[in-house]
Amino acid sequence: xxxxxxxxxxxxxxxxxxxxxxxxxxxxxxxxxxxxxxxxxxxxxxxxxxxxxxxxxxxxxxxxxxxxxxxxxxxxxxxxxxxxxxxxxxxxxxxxxxxxxxxxxxxxxxxxxxxxxxxxxxxxxxxxxxxxxxxxxxxxxxxxxxxxxxxxxxxxxxxxxxxxxxxxxxxxxxxxxxxxxxxxxxxxxxxxxxxxxxxxxxxxxxxxxxxxxxxxxxxxxxxxxxxxxxxxxxxxxxxxxxxxxxxxxxxxxxxxxxxxxxxxxxxxxxxxxxxxxxxxxxxxx
Amino acid sequence: xxxxxxxxxxxxxxxxxxxxxxxxxxxxxxxxxxxxxxxxxxxxxxxxxxxxxxxxxxxxxxxxxxxxxxxxxxxxxxxxxxxxxxxxxxxxxxxxxxxxxxxxxxxxxxxxxxxxxxxxxxxxxxxxxxxxxxxxxxxxxxxxxxxxxxxxxxxxxxxx
Numbered sequence: 001x002x003x004x005x006x007x008x009x010x011x012x013x014x015x016x017x018x019x020x021x022x023x024x025x026x027x028x029x030x031x032x033x034x035x036x037x038x039x040x041x042x043x044x045x046x047x048x049x050x051x052x053x054x055x056x057x058x059x060x061x062x063x064x065x066x067x068x069x070x071x072x073x074x075x076x077x078x079x080x081x082x083x084x085x086x087x088x089x090x091x092x093x094x095x096x097x098x099x100x101x102x103x104x105x106x107x108x109x110x111x112x113x114x115x116x117x118x119x120x121x122x123x124x125x126x127x128x129x130x131x132x133x134x135x136x137x138x139x140x141x142x143x144x145x146x147x148x149x150x151x152x153x154x155x156x157x158x159x160x161x162x163x164x165x166x167x168x169x170x171x172x173x174x175x176x177x178x179x180x181x182x183x184x185x186x187x188x189x190x191x192x193x194x195x196x197x198x199x200x201x202x203x204x205x206x207x208x209x210x211x212x213x214x215x216x217x218x219x220x221x222x223x224x225x226x227x228x229x230x231x232x233x234x235x236x237x238x239x240x241x242x243x244x245x246x247x248x249x250x251x252x253x254x255x256x257x258x259x260x261x262x263x264x265x266x267x268x269x270x271x272x273x274x275x276x277x278x279x280x281x282x283x284x285x
Numbered sequence: 286x287x288x289x290x291x292x293x294x295x296x297x298x299x300x301x302x303x304x305x306x307x308x309x310x311x312x313x314x315x316x317x318x319x320x321x322x323x324x325x326x327x328x329x330x331x332x333x334x335x336x337x338x339x340x341x342x343x344x345x346x347x348x349x350x351x352x353x354x355x356x357x358x359x360x361x362x363x364x365x366x367x368x369x370x371x372x373x374x375x376x377x378x379x380x381x382x383x384x385x386x387x388x389x390x391x392x393x394x395x396x397x398x399x400x401x402x403x404x405x406x407x408x409x410x411x412x413x414x415x416x417x418x419x420x421x422x423x424x425x426x427x428x429x430x431x432x433x434x435x436x437x438x439x440x441x442x443x444x445x
Contacts, residue, residue: 001328008289008306008352030353037348038329041309050306054353102418104336104343104396189417 003040007049013056014138014167020051021163022140027051029165031074031113034105059112059167062086067173073112073166077101080111090131090171092179092197096123099183099192112166115148118220120155121192123183125221126213128169130179130197136168143167152220177201177209178284180276183216184268186259192216193260194268196248198276200236202284207231212244212273217254217265224251227273236281241274248273291355295320296364304351310344311335313351314361322362322391326420333419336392337361343399362391365398373439374398374432383432385423392419397433405441407433 009024011017021027027049030036039045053059059072062083069089071080080086081097100123101109114124115135128135128148135146137160151159160166178200184193195215201208210228215221227248234240254265288303295318302317311328314320314337326332328347335346338360366372371379374397384390393416400407400415407415412433413426421429 002309002312003307005305005307007287008350010352030350033350033353034330034345034348037309037350040307041328041347052353102333103399103415104333104345104418105330105348107342108344108348187417188414 001041001043003037004043004046006047008052009049010052010055014059014165017051017053017056017165018138018140018163021165024049024051025162029053029113029116031116032076032109033113034101034109035113035117035119053165064089065170069171071111071169071171073168074110075112077106077109077111077114078103081106089173090127092131092181092199093124093127093171095179096127096181096183096197099123099181099185099189099195102189111169115151115169116158116160116166118152118154118156118158119191120219120221121195121216122221123181123192123195123197123215125152126195126197126215127181128171129221129223130199130211130213131171132211133172134170135166136170137161137164138167139163139165149223152222155219157220178280178282180279180283182272182275182279184272191259194254194265194272195221196269196272196276198273198280200231200277200280200284202236202281205235206233207236207240207281210277212248212277214248214252214269217252217269224248224269224273226251231277236277241277241281244277245270245274289352289355291352293351293354293357293359295359296361302351306350306352308351309347310337310339310349310351310354310359311346313354314346314359317351320361320363324388324391326388331420332389333392333396333416334389336395336419338395338399343395360395362394365394372398373443374401374436377436377439378429378432381428381432381435383424383429389419389421389423393421393429397436400433401437401440406437409434 028047030050030052060074061072087094133148183195210231212227227244230243230247249270254262256262324334326334330348
């Protein structure tokens with residue numbers, strides 16, 4: 001099928017885009033278009049107006065910020081995937097990119113667009129929650145920050161309000177954390193059946209901080225608190241890893257579809273939790 | 286109906302056309318420029334048949350509006366080679382039977398060209414990973430992988 005008709009506006013700057021958003025309440029932002037245009041072709045969505053931000057030259061950066069990283073909303077997936085700075089400061093994201101989309105889609109698709117699209121099986125939202133990223137949203141009225149954990153509200157639904165644009169993704173410094181990402185999908189690069197992203201910090205041999213974040217098994221990426229609670233305050237041994245895996249499986253209420261039924265997804269979550277927690281613990285070193 | 290005027294270079298030739306914003310780059314190439322070598326399979330970014338080169342890197346032309354390509358340098362399968370002077374990748378697909386029906390071939394070739402530009406000696410895993418975004422329903426992929434390996438060899442021998 002072909003997309004429905006829409007008005008096309010091209011923004012040359014962030015201010016341009018914000019003004020266009022304020023003037024056109026029916027408008028959507030067009031970034032890489034790798035999800036949006038697919039959905040428009042299928043007429044799952046019919047935005048009346050698109051604001052193309054691809055010409056804005058200064059929002060595709062990947063920069064140091066303190067001991068963390070600031071990523072402009074238009075940074076293309078392949079630039080983030082191959083960034084030495086990201087590999088050094090947020091290796092969990094680099095590892096996740098091994099499972100994110102196919103090369104040609106990554107040439108055009110953007111990290112900011114991916115997060116705003118909020119696909120329930122997407123990898124990047126889980127990583128952002130696991131590393132405690134902060135998202136900067138701007139409108140003509142000013143800017144505000146939202147933690148990744150509070151950004152994802154439902155299937156294709158985020159805390160971004162009408163008139164707002166995601167402008168920057170900020171990832172805090174990694175410190176001494178261990179981390180691991182694992183995914184099960186039917187084919188490499190396809191939509192995930194289940195995802196777990198885990199970050200850990202150990203102190204005196206005991207787990208001090210744990211984040212175990214799932215994607216693909218609910219309306220949006222979310223922390224599995226019972227799995228985290230099973231780890232915190234104790235040494236991470238095989239018994240703890242088993243307990244976390246069981247708690248993770250119990251904490252999700254997955255759906256069934258043609259790719260996998262709910263029981264399979266729940267088993268996958270247990271297996272992925274076991275894999276990521278043990279690998280993250282090893283990396284804490 | 287509102288139209289936007291765009292200027293694009295396709296295979297080295299400059300075009301200026303008025304297009305509806307909703308015109309997909311794939312349809313622009315096929316219907317407005319009559320360059321039907323770029324194939325349209327799934328039209329939602331899954332099959333990879335419509336892959337073209339946009340400013341030096343591959344893009345799904347079905348997931349790009351023609352207006353987004355304003356000012357861009359596009360290369361399609363028509364720009365790769367001719368029957369009499371085939372590109373080494375075309376030569377290799379011919380010699381190694383990298384196609385049967387040929388529907389996926391334009392996208393496979395553009396994807397392979399991009400890979401070999403970045404990596405003149407790719408492993409089988411590199412090749413399989415790169416073409417994982419291109420579906421073929423005939424060959425079982427084995428001969429495509431062999432074709433790309435052979436193309437890499439031809440291009441290395443042919444190189445400077």
